[in-house]
Amino acid sequence: MRFDWIAKYWPLLIDGAIQTISLLVISVCVGFVLAIGLAFAQVSGGLLSRNLSRAYCTFLRGTPLLIQLWLLYYGVGSLLPLVPGLRQSFLWPILREGFFFAAVSFTLNFAAYQAVILRGALLSVPKGELEAGRAVGMSPFTLVRRIWLPRAIRIALPTIAGEVVLQLKSTPLAFTVTVMDLYAVAYKVRQDTLLVYEPLLVVTLFYVALTAVIARSFKFVEAQVPIRR
Amino acid sequence: MAASQMSVWELLSPYPPGWGGVLLTGALSTVAISVCAYAIGLAIGLAGALSKLSGNRLLVGGLSAYTAIIRAVPELILIVGLYYAGTDGLNRLLSALSLPTVEVNGFVAAVSVLGFVQGAYMTEVLRGAILAVPSGQIDAAKAFGFSPLLAFRRVTLPALLPNALPGMANLWMSVTKDSALVAVVGYQELALATRLAGANTKQYFLFFLAAAFLYLAITLVSNLVFTALERRVRRGQPQLS
Numbered sequence: 001m002r003f004d005w006i007a008k009y010w011p012l013l014i015d016g017a018i019q020t021i022s023l024l025v026i027s028v029c030v031g032f033v034l035a036i037g038l039a040f041a042q043v044s045g046g047l048l049s050r051n052l053s054r055a056y057c058t059f060l061r062g063t064p065l066l067i068q069l070w071l072l073y074y075g076v077g078s079l080l081p082l083v084p085g086l087r088q089s090f091l092w093p094i095l096r097e098g099f100f101f102a103a104v105s106f107t108l109n110f111a112a113y114q115a116v117i118l119r120g121a122l123l124s125v126p127k128g129e130l131e132a133g134r135a136v137g138m139s140p141f142t143l144v145r146r147i148w149l150p151r152a153i154r155i156a157l158p159t160i161a162g163e164v165v166l167q168l169k170s171t172p173l174a175f176t177v178t179v180m181d182l183y184a185v186a187y188k189v190r191q192d193t194l195l196v197y198e199p200l201l202v203v204t205l206f207y208v209a210l211t212a213v214i215a216r217s218f219k220f221v222e223a224q225v226p227i228r229r
Numbered sequence: 230m231a232a233s234q235m236s237v238w239e240l241l242s243p244y245p246p247g248w249g250g251v252l253l254t255g256a257l258s259t260v261a262i263s264v265c266a267y268a269i270g271l272a273i274g275l276a277g278a279l280s281k282l283s284g285n286r287l288l289v290g291g292l293s294a295y296t297a298i299i300r301a302v303p304e305l306i307l308i309v310g311l312y313y314a315g316t317d318g319l320n321r322l323l324s325a326l327s328l329p330t331v332e333v334n335g336f337v338a339a340v341s342v343l344g345f346v347q348g349a350y351m352t353e354v355l356r357g358a359i360l361a362v363p364s365g366q367i368d369a370a371k372a373f374g375f376s377p378l379l380a381f382r383r384v385t386l387p388a389l390l391p392n393a394l395p396g397m398a399n400l401w402m403s404v405t406k407d408s409a410l411v412a413v414v415g416y417q418e419l420a421l422a423t424r425l426a427g428a429n430t431k432q433y434f435l436f437f438l439a440a441a442f443l444y445l446a447i448t449l450v451s452n453l454v455f456t457a458l459e460r461r462v463r464r465g466q467p468q469l470s
């Protein structure tokens with residue numbers, strides 16, 4: 001076991017960690033907002049929006065994330081230059097990056113898994129509380145904002161914590177589309193120094209530590225709003 | 230380029246120059262990898278769950294470390310790491326025994342690595358399911374003089390299956406999707422076959438979409454099978470909802 005390469009590669013490792021964490025934060029935050037819309041479409045939407053949302057969730061939960069990522073990066077990525085004017089626009093430098101495609105596909109995937117969880121949580125909010133809100137004259141929007149959604153999120157919190165950890169564990173896939181995330185750095189170290197296990201071990205420790213941090217923070221948030229079961 | 234003039238149906242046709250055959254072969258090997266890995270996972274999981282419940286300190290400690298580590302580390306890292314560590318370790322062992330080294334078959338490596346990962350999750354699913362079996366039922370079997378094996382086959386197993394099946398179904402779904410990660414270490418299953426087809430024809434979008442629908446078909450068929458299985462093992466029990 002040799003670890004002297006860390007002295008040379010630590011700036012890369014830090015950059016990689018930042019990429020990994022930003023992929024996680026972007027996909028979880030944006031994905032969660034999308035999931036709220038998808039979940040409400042299934043719980044209280046019309047026939048069309050309900051079925052569309054359900055089909056979206058089935059498709060994204062039924063196919064591997066790797067295929068979705070490659071579909072976006074290779075498939076959509078190869079079609080994008082055909083859009084007139086896009087190549088000259090200011091967006092092109094972003095649209096060219098693997099990071100953009102990784103962030104989009106992780107977000108869409110996270111939204112699908114999260115929507116199913118939120119749907120269950122929305123349905124398990126006690127009916128009486130919603131009726132109480134209506135009885136005091138809350139508008140449907142206020143009801144959602146003040147009672148329905150906060151209660152559902154509280155019910156789903158333990159499951160959400162699990163999903164965030166799962167999402168962290170799928171971020172290394174980004175390395176297959178040229179993102180220099182933490183795993184890609186380990187891969188580069190392996191190619192440069194021919195050390196196989198040491199870089200993987202260091203990177204693994206980082207993932208485990210991050211998992212512990214996520215689990216702790218969710219425990220902390222859960223403790224802020226105790227729930228009676 | 231010839232490929233650019235081909236229609237969608239020509240590209241997807243199962244006979245060359247269409248790439249449908251390559252995709253279907255890839256899908257078959259995805260299913261084969263998943264089935265074998267799942268079987269290994271089931272065997273490890275059952276042995277692991279029973280030994281975790283046996284209360285032997287050494288076994289429990291070792292197995293807890295196994296399940297905790299496997300479940301905390303990203304699958305991609307596990308697959309790549311175990312792939313190299315496994316083939317490397319095997320060859321070192323062989324050369325230590327002064328036997329000729331072997332080139333490990335990609336299929337065997339993929340299946341054993343995925344099976345090893347599945348085993349950790351399966352251990353926890355089965356352990357939970359066994360714990361949920363009322364202990365009086367197992368005690369009753371013992372009181373009637375059932376041998377441990379017979380008690381397991383006739384009492385514990387039928388009682389734990391309804392509890393375990395939802396978790397087992399989830400694991401099956403995840404192994405079919407995790408098998409795509411094997412593409413990263415270069416074994417040709419559906420994901421890698423698709424990339425090959427895309428690279429040759431430049432029709433990436435079409436082929437990845439086709440592959441996505443093949444995976445979706447696998448998932449939907451498995452859903453039907455597991456629903457039927459669950460109805461079968463729950464027969465005689467009250468309806469859930």
